[in-house]
Amino acid sequence: MSKIRPSKGAPYARILGVGGYRPTRVVPNEVILEKIDSSDEWIRSRSGIETRHWASPEETIAAMSIEASGKAIADAGITAGQIGAVVVSTVSHFSQTPAIATEIADKLGTDKAAAFDISAGCAGFGYGLTLAKGMIVEGSAEYVLVIGVERLSDLTDLEDRATAFLFGDGAGAVVVGPSQEPAIGPTVWGSEGDKAETIKQTVPWDRFRLGDVSQLPLDSEGNIKFPAITQEGQAVFRWAVFEMAKVAQQALDAAGISPDDLDVFIPHQANVRIIDSMVKTLKLPEHVTVARDIRTTGNTSAASIPLAMERLLATGEAKSGDTALVIGFGAGLVYAATVVTLP
Ligand SMILES: CC(C)(COP(=O)(O)OP(=O)(O)OC[C@H]1O[C@@H](n2cnc3c(N)ncnc32)[C@H](O)[C@@H]1OP(=O)(O)O)[C@@H](O)C(=O)NCCC(=O)NCCS
Numbered sequence: 001m002s003k004i005r006p007s008k009g010a011p012y013a014r015i016l017g018v019g020g021y022r023p024t025r026v027v028p029n030e031v032i033l034e035k036i037d038s039s040d041e042w043i044r045s046r047s048g049i050e051t052r053h054w055a056s057p058e059e060t061i062a063a064m065s066i067e068a069s070g071k072a073i074a075d076a077g078i079t080a081g082q083i084g085a086v087v088v089s090t091v092s093h094f095s096q097t098p099a100i101a102t103e104i105a106d107k108l109g110t111d112k113a114a115a116f117d118i119s120a121g122c123a124g125f126g127y128g129l130t131l132a133k134g135m136i137v138e139g140s141a142e143y144v145l146v147i148g149v150e151r152l153s154d155l156t157d158l159e160d161r162a163t164a165f166l167f168g169d170g171a172g173a174v175v176v177g178p179s180q181e182p183a184i185g186p187t188v189w190g191s192e193g194d195k196a197e198t199i200k201q202t203v204p205w206d207r208f209r210l211g212d213v214s215q216l217p218l219d220s221e222g223n224i225k226f227p228a229i230t231q232e233g234q235a236v237f238r239w240a241v242f243e244m245a246k247v248a249q250q251a252l253d254a255a256g257i258s259p260d261d262l263d264v265f266i267p268h269q270a271n272v273r274i275i276d277s278m279v280k281t282l283k284l285p286e287h288v289t290v291a292r293d294i295r296t297t298g299n300t301s302a303a304s305i306p307l308a309m310e311r312l313l314a315t316g317e318a319k320s321g322d323t324a325l326v327i328g329f330g331a332g333l334v335y336a337a338t339v340v341t342l343p
Helices: 040-047 061-076 100-108 121-138 193-198 205-210 233-255 272-281 301-315
Strands: 012-021 025-028 051-054 083-089 114-118 143-151 169-179 188-191 199-201 229-231 264-267 323-330 334-341
Touching (some): 012 061, 012 334, 040 272, 051 169, 061 100, 061 169, 083 121, 114 121, 121 143, 121 323, 143 301, 169 301, 193 199, 233 323
Parallel strands (some): 083 114, 083 143, 264 323
Antiparallel strands (some): 025 051, 188 334, 323 334
16 A cells, blocks of 8 residues: 555646736838748738737846746736746747746746746647646645747748748746636647658757758858748648647537637637638637737747737736637647636
């Protein structure tokens, strides 16, 4: 018989507060058109994007995270000292080690909270949320801060027609804590590593370091290009439209929710046409508020869902207590969908 005492956590977990940070600089499509042959009309109609935010040197991964987290902590009505773990989802933090989460936990004033980073691309928020729920119900933390943060402008090749217009920067954060009733449904998540090549870094860091011009992509002036995110747009688009609607439906089923019960739909903000197609496939009724934050935020990967959530609540399009379906999907390929009660 085991001598280990069972751990004691909360019966359930819920999102208690949300906060977002968008960099000050707003970048319209005209700026993107300086380097690629395209048009404002094409970008708007094919992706839905009108503007995105790009971070300044001062708007670092840590600085943006701290701003968003401060708002989420205040919104949750707790203090930083009560946070037991900080989970940061990002693919654009440039130091291999240590994790950026420890610096953020320290600067926020947590009491030596556990802190670590995860890499789950555009599904990163859902992955972090799932870990947070587990920690709270299992009892290793009372409150968990989940941050999705990106500076994708650092990893964008502005001469690449397929991606130059897509990405943006920003941070979104939620505080997850104890609940007396279910408020985060079962997560439907997974990975399809056989499709890993469809979204990837152009050149791995070790090959970039060798600096062999014959092996590396060059820009229009013959300089070695900094590694960037590249994708097979059509393949990812098709996968998102066909496969992710099924995953979203599975998350509804797992939570015991029908589309009629839903108030809000917050899919990853990758392309407005993907969002519209999912709404149609899922047969979401008219009353469901759909996040289309992509128009002014672009694709901010791990930050996109919490940023969209924060904006819907701030504008009054969604309200506290609403039932929302969230789904993230991207590089890996990975995905995560769940139904949550909004903070
Ligand atoms: C990137 C994306 C917007 C491109 O839209 P698309 O409709 O698939 O565009 P295609 O690649 O099929 O290209 C269609 C045409 O537009 C052209 N085109 C491509 N990029 C262009 C651009 N920036 N401006 C103008 N024309 C462009 C192509 O050359 C092609 O022309 P052709 O028909 O003469 O051959 C879309 O594929 C997409 O959003 N993919 C998924 C992104 C995503 O979900 N990422 C998630 C993970 S982060």
